[in-house]
Amino acid sequence: MSPLVPLTLFGFLPLVLYLFNRFPGQRAVVVSFVAGYLFLPQAGFLGRFPIVPGLPPYDKISALSYCVLIAILLFDSGRLSSFQPGWIDLPMLTWCLCPIATQMANGLSPISPTTVQIMTWGVPYFIGRIYFNDLAGMRQLAVGIFAGGMVYVPLCLLEMRISPTLHLRLYGYHARVDFAQTMRYGGYRPTVLLEHGLWVGVWMMAATLLGILLWRTAIIKKLWNYPMSWLVPVLIVTFILVKSTGAYLYLAIGIGIWFTSRWLRTALPLLLLSVAISIYLYLGATGELYRIPQVNAFLVASENTDNDRSASVAFRIANEKLLAAKAQQRMIFGWGDSGGNRIYDETGKDISVTDSLWIIAYGLQGVVGLISFTAMLLLPSLGFVFLRYPPSTWSNRKVAPAVGLALILVLYLLDSILNAMTCPVFMLASGGLAGLVLKEPETNRPKSVRVAPPRRTLAQQR
Structure with a gap:
């Protein structure tokens, strides 16, 4: 490990403090989270501080929350009092506190898992609120x-030219232990x-x-003095060269929902996608998905195919079938960090492959965790679209960026x-x-009406 790793993780705090001192709060938060997420090393310090037993790890994700929270307390503490909880915060609150019930049900300490859950998910959500x-x-x-994408x-x-080794060259090791899947399409x-x-x-x-929404709605015309008509095509070409087939599909779905909903003046396409995701999660959690003949036929066919993408999807579904069955043994609150959600061979070796976030949430926090995780992503997006800003308002330049973010949350799920x-x-x-x-x-807020000054008569003008 390079000395740059602890230097960047622990040196991130003074950088965030500088940003809050130099820029307005909103901009400082955006720059801190985007820059930290994209450039901090994939590392964590666990067990280095024996003074506090059970202290959760300080890693890339938690560093963002800790550092920004400290900066808010020092430079913008008045913002904290502006928070007013509402019904829509219940899924996030449940998701953050779920490890307490889970750990206690399994006879484990809830301190570290609950803190990790709060710092990873709850604090960024709260800062966004x-x-x-x-x-x-x-x-x-x-x-x-x-801008982070650019x-x-x-x-x-x-990295397309020299191979994916920037993390290795900068921080002294690969970001993933099982450094694989670096080759795609030649x-x-x-x-x-x-x-x-x-x-x-x-x-x-x-x-x-x-970028496409900001460009096509003319919300911004330039970034860093470069026109959007140059930047967005460059970003699109780079995105294609990244060679992530699933991401191609997500982008197509997002753009399709954007244009279709505006044209038909209905958010039904977004609702249908949300319902489809929810049905899939229900079938997967109950095990009904793996009893569908077409799914089993796909798994069998994928074993004898040379298509990497089909084989990858089939491998994940096959693993989820085993993990879902194990999760059903502790369906309500899950296994916690006991390791009971994993699959072991006859020698006691862990042979589990948890590629999907939903199966991780289901295995660790059970149905309560899975439902709250799903709701914390779907409710803000669907509530925004159906309760506040329907597709008839999406052409408004003020509304379009928020619509794009609502689409991204559903695509992330x-x-x-x-x-x-x-x-985060x-x-x-x-x-x-x-x-x-x-x-x-x-x-919908009424705009202030400017009243023209009364005209002076000819006699008054004289």
């Missing part, structure tokens, strides 16, 4: 994600400084979708069916959308 609960804040967050463009292109698939190439694909998908990407930046969007749902739509 107090900083991005208006359309201007959502616009700034959307521009920040797009910053990754030259790094992705570089070339390298970049990972840059994220854990996996699939994570890069989802991030670039989100940046590309927002769709990706969680197959992958296990953790992205998306939780900022979830919190911001939740805040917008609890407020009156800004587009």
